[in-house]
Amino acid sequence: MHFLLNSAFKRYWLQNTSTHKFQLLSVSLFSTLHPISTPPLLQDLCDIVTSTVGGLDDLESSLNKFKGSLTSPLVAQVIDSVKHEAHTRRLLRFFLWSNKNLSNDLEDKDYNYALRVFNEKKDYTAMDILLGDFKKQGRVMEAQTFGVVAETYVKLGKEDEALGIFKNLDKYKCLIDEFTVTAIINALCSKGHAKRAEGVDWHHKDKIKGELPCVYRSLLYGWSMERNVKESRRIIQEMKTNGVTPDIVCYNTFLRCLCERNLRNNPSGLVQEALNVMMEMRSYKVFPTSISYNILLSCLGKTRRVKESCQILEAMNKSGVAPDWVSYYLVTRVLFMSGRFGKGKEIVDQMIEKGLVPNHKFYYSLIGILCGVERVNHALDLFEKMKGSSVGGYGPVYDVLIPKLCRGGNFEKGRELWDEGT
Known part of the structure; x- marks a missing residue:
């Protein structure tokens, strides 16, 4: 519990x-998309990408036969339409094929959108590929995209890589501003890297207007993850002082x-x-x-x-x-x-x-404890209270009580619960 x-x-x-306030800058992933006026073309591409027949080379072969007019908004719409159906590798191959065919006509905002989708799908290899292409193709990374990348990399234990991207944001044509500074601080602190986050805060004070409460909250959370009471208390005192x-x-x-x-x-x-x-x-x-x-x-x-x-x-x-x-x-x-x-x-x-009225896990956990210490009668009493409160979720409780009763020789009660549960 x-x-x-x-x-x-x-x-x-x-x-x-x-x-x-930096949340105000976050926009829906879907908001980057343009309305599509050619549903048949969209449907054709979606069918190709979601097809379960053939491998990735077969997918690209089918895409090469596509005779419609490929546009950047259409690519983004396809990704949005099939992101929950298509395997991420097929989605990646489609995007790379689109990038090759459209070249400079594939807009930066749609490229950013694709990277965020692969992050959402937890395809980190695809993310790395697209990040590499950002620099190679001289694309503009949006601040929102950097925030997503920083958070993901830190969660994966790649805080050095996250900081590396932050320090070289100019190579991604992304500004080091209040949003990106706050994003990397939040990402680092979410996994307890408060000292490194404070270093970022100290070096980029000029980018943050005033003392942001969210930065203090993040630093406090980061130090608390390390159970560092002294540093956590210092942050509290700094807040009051400022x-x-x-x-x-x-x-x-x-x-x-x-x-x-x-x-x-x-x-x-x-x-x-x-x-x-x-x-x-x-x-x-x-x-x-x-x-x-x-x-x-x-x-x-x-x-x-x-x-x-x-x-x-x-x-x-x-x-x-x-x-x-x-x-x-x-x-x-x-x-x-x-x-x-x-x-x-x-x-x-x-x-x-x-x-x-508690969550059903309240009863399930306590009944498990009672069974563990051989107090099955108390567990049965608690189960009656659970049923009286109509919280539902009785299945796991039957799974605990019935075997326990049978192992203790109380087959009659075990059978009664079996009939009741089925």
């Missing part, structure tokens, strides 16, 4: 950072960094240091949310801090921060793992009484 919390937090972080008030996203990022560091090095300081950060948040009119507390609860659960977990859940209610189903899951989980089954069931009942 930790991955659910982590994914939710990352989505929340990304949603907030994406509100920065008149940028840290928001809930920034503080939650720092809180995660602090809690994960203490989880490894100072478990006894988990609660107090986290509560100190929350107190600081309130002093700046930034109020902790259930996500803030869930970060702490997640780390407490990993160290089996049962008492502190229950106290934090109670403190949430008293401070006016309503626990969500993830909060209840984290506390119930540590109770079950510690053998406090009665108290764990009470926590689940509290959640249900408050009208919270």
